Amino acid sequence: MTYINTNRNNWNQRTKIHFRSKFYDVEGFLNGASSLNNIELSELGNVKDKTLLHLQCHFGLDTLSWAREGAIVTGVDFSDEAIRKAHYLKTETRLDARFLCADIYDYGREIHSKFDIVFTSYGAICWLPDLQEWANIIADCLETNGTFYMVEFHPFNDLFAGYSYFGKTEPDFEEDGTYTENSENFKSSIYTWPHSLSDVITSLINAGIEIRQFNEFPYSPYNCFDQMEEKEPGKFYLKHNNQDLPLLFSIKGTKSHNRTRAGI
């Protein structure tokens, strides 16, 4: 079995659990709440009437939340269960959205439309073996002058959770659970790849994305370690040797010229 089949199978199982969780609060979303956090809402800014591609959209809560902000949205994810549920939420909310079921590397190899914004967030890149190809796809999907925006768990967060800070060609393989509160008995195989900050930044630069903004945050919107302290609502801090750990980073960049597949 390839890593894609193993990981897709894992995400199909997780999706069913996540959809029923308090963590994702589908009911709140259906009642009008946004699943987006202040960080991405404030840093990405006005998306009204802009075309937005959401890579690894899971079951579409964030994608549809961007639609509520006025964006013309497309979400891509390789989990057929997630895309099925995204279509259900689209129907329930009567929001306009396009959802495609594809591995992002396959999606990147196809001829596709260009977007004003490419967005990805929280727990996306650790499932991807090749960050340079990921960055190339982002650049290929953007219009000239289009915006790339990501907010992601800091590799320090992952280091603290027991993974390597530095990138590795061989994946970590584990029998793991999932992060929602309703998943006590769940365990399934999964492959992950660590990526350092320099790997992320260098891959984007190599792909022709001009980085305009880079931020690191000493808090997370998710209470994902036992010893976290919620200093403000929705901001969970973690100390190591009495110092705050960096838990998130965000990058905003622009594609300033057309890239050819052979190089920039």
Ligand SMILES: C[S@@+](CC[C@H](N)C(=O)[O-])C[C@H]1O[C@@H](n2cnc3c(N)ncnc32)[C@H](O)[C@@H]1O
């Ligand atoms: C943690 S979730 C996305 C995070 C999102 N912020 C959320 O919580 O809704 C990661 C997503 O990546 C998707 N995924 C993992 N590997 C992928 C791949 N190679 N191609 C497309 N989607 C992938 C999974 O199916 C899952 O929906």
